[in-house]
Amino acid sequence: MSELFVYGISGEALPPVCVRQLESCTAVVVSKRFTSLLPEQGPRRIAVAPVQExxxxxxxxxxxxxxxxxxxxDPLFYGIGRTLIDRFGPENVNFYPALSAVQLACACFKLPWDDLVLLSLHGREPGSLAGRILPHTKVMLFTDHRNSPDRIAAxxxxxxxxxxxxxxxxxxxVRVAENMGTGDEKLTSGSLTKIAATRFGPLNMMLVEQDLPVMNLPVFGLQEGEIIHSRGLITKDEIRAVILHCLRLPARGVFWDVGGGSGSIS
Structure with missing residues (x-):
């Protein structure tokens, strides 16, 4: 079987090694964004979307x-890489990554990112955005035309x-980096109110930062005085301890506590 050669692109030109490799290929998968980088005479072009086609x-x-x-x-970082491996097998796919959008954005922001929370909304349903962003001090978001920085800020x-x-x-x-690695690169920073009132291009990364108080509370074992409740309407400590033990909750997952109390179990 022939092979797939997956090249990451960063900037406004194809790497020389990519251009040479292209000459021996029978087809190239390309989005509208990168079509202008290809030579006029070359292999057959295949549109990247719809993906199944x-x-x-x-x-x-x-x-x-x-x-x-x-x-x-980087095709293997929230990119097409996973889909290609699943469909054609790792033995038939070769990867040549470029700088990822996260790396470029953090370089623009002068921000170390080893402790960064990453959240991709690109082509995905956002779910409870506030619940996924607000518990963290630094969150970098992959946006798209539906989940744009102004909508997220709003x-x-x-x-x-x-x-x-x-x-x-x-x-x-909030900080937003648009069109990174191109001549139209632009950085915008400000409050949620400012970002919500600003319109952005489709290619951007969004950083949300805040200072949160240090919390050293245990995962389980909160005492009655450590939980917000009303007029003593809370399951007593001993009962909560037994319930949590009997539930045998996994390390990851979602547990629904359907009730009318303070939420002290969930």
């Missing part, structure tokens, strides 16, 4: 020769105002 076309092209895939940044604003947390609202800092 692309996979069928690639499988057909592999019958006659090697196929190249052009992807953004959701955080709405949530904090709903619960009357104006103090925290004013302390959250």
């Amino acid at each position: 692309m996979l069928v076309a690639v499988a057909d092209a592999l019958q006659t020769g090697d196929v190249m895939v052009l992807a953004s940044g 959701i955080l604003l709405q949530t904090l105002r709903k619960y009357g947390d104006e103090k925290r609202l004013g302390k959250i800092r």
